[in-house]
Amino acid sequence: MSNSVILSCTGLSKTFGEKGLLVPVLxxxxxxxxxxxxxxxxxxxxxxxxxxxxxxxxxxxPSAGSVVMDGYELSELKEAKLSALRNKCLGFVYQFHHLLAEFSALENVAMPLLIAGESVASAKQQAFEMLDAVGLKHRIEHRFSELSGGERQRVAIARALVTKPKCVLADEPTGNLDKKTAEQIYELMLSLNQRFNISLLLVTHDAQLAAKMDSVRMLDDGCLQA
Ligand SMILES: Nc1ncnc2c1ncn2[C@@H]1O[C@H](COP(=O)(O)OP(=O)(O)OP(=O)(O)O)[C@@H](O)[C@H]1O
Ligand SMILES: [Mg+2]
Known part of the structure; x- marks a missing residue:
């Protein structure tokens, strides 16, 4: 682990809703x-x-506060620059993954590399290797809409990791996977963390996975406890 900070936030607050019905969350x-x-x-x-x-x-x-990613304060960036920064720095695995239903697993995973300007051949090769690593070599030509829930989740993970981002943000990455597959996914994420020094920020209900991290923090009453 080096000392450079890849992602930070200060005084981050979020309140949903409008006057009369405000829901303070963070x-x-x-x-x-x-x-x-x-x-x-x-x-x-x-x-x-x-x-x-x-x-x-x-x-x-945010409603208040700031986020700094790789030295850039996000609120100061225009949308195009923000997208480019996200593409370069981040891999996302979110609960409601934004994958393209009509595209194949391989195309979905190759997408961030193509957006970053890599050749089709190289993007497809790397996408294939990552799908193999998450145990989906036999499903690369399937359309996303034809995959099971756990298979979709693994495509989302492969897509998040394929660019070897500086940081992976994952929201319940193994939430709908069986125990054995979930363990393979943790191992893959941990090995990429070590091989490529990728930072991991995971949201999880799984105490076993949380215990594999350097630290665990609890979100409670809108505040992050030590
Ligand atoms: N767009 C929105 N508009 C209004 N309220 C919202 C919105 N998004 C989230 N909330 C509210 O904010 C609170 C926090 O939601 P959030 O999805 O961040 O919870 P979570 O900790 O991820 O929960 P879970 O473990 O169930 O996924 C909830 O009470 C939710 O109803
Ligand atoms: Mg959630």
């Missing part, structure tokens, strides 16, 4: 993730874990 969250660091966030359902990951990934805007 209230002044401070967090720092260094290159290569592994952090798990736990908390009860509705405590704001997914909301926090959305804000950290620049997919939603």
């Amino acid at each position: 209230q002044g969250v401070d967090l720092e993730l260094k290159q290569g660091e592994r952090l798990a966030i736990m908390g009860t359902s509705g405590s704001g874990k997914s909301t926090l990951l959305q804000l950290l990934g620049g997919l939603d805007k």
Whole structure:
């Protein structure tokens, strides 16, 4: 682990709703993730874990506070620059993964590489290797819509990891997988963390997975506890 901070937030707050019906979800969250660091966030359902990951990934805007990714304060970036930064730095595995139903597993995983400007041949080769690593070599030509829930989840993981991002944000990455597959996925994420010094920020209800991280923090009452 090096000392450079890849992702941080200060005083991060989020309130949903309009006047009369305000739902304060996050209230002044401070967090720092260094290159290569592994952090798990736990908390009860509705405590704001997914909301926090959305804000950290620049997919939603905070009500107050700031997020700094690879040295850039997100609120100061225009949409195009923000997208480019996300593509370069982040891999996302979110609860409601945004994958393309009509595209094959291989095409979905190759997509971020193509967006980053790699050749089709090289993107497909790397996508194939990553799908093999998550145990889906036999499903590469299947359309996303033809895959099972756990297979879709693994495609989402392969896509998040294929660019070897500086940081992976994962929301319940193994939530709908059986124990054996979930363990293979943890091992894959941990080996990439070590080989490529990728930072991991995981939201999980799984205490066993959380225990494999460098630290675990609880989100409670809108605040992140030590
Ligand atoms: N777009 C929204 N508009 C209004 N309220 C929202 C919105 N998104 C989330 N919330 C509320 O914010 C709270 C936190 O939601 P969030 O999805 O972050 O919880 P979570 O900790 O990820 O829960 P789970 O473990 O069930 O996934 C919930 O009470 C939810 O109803
Ligand atoms: Mg959630």
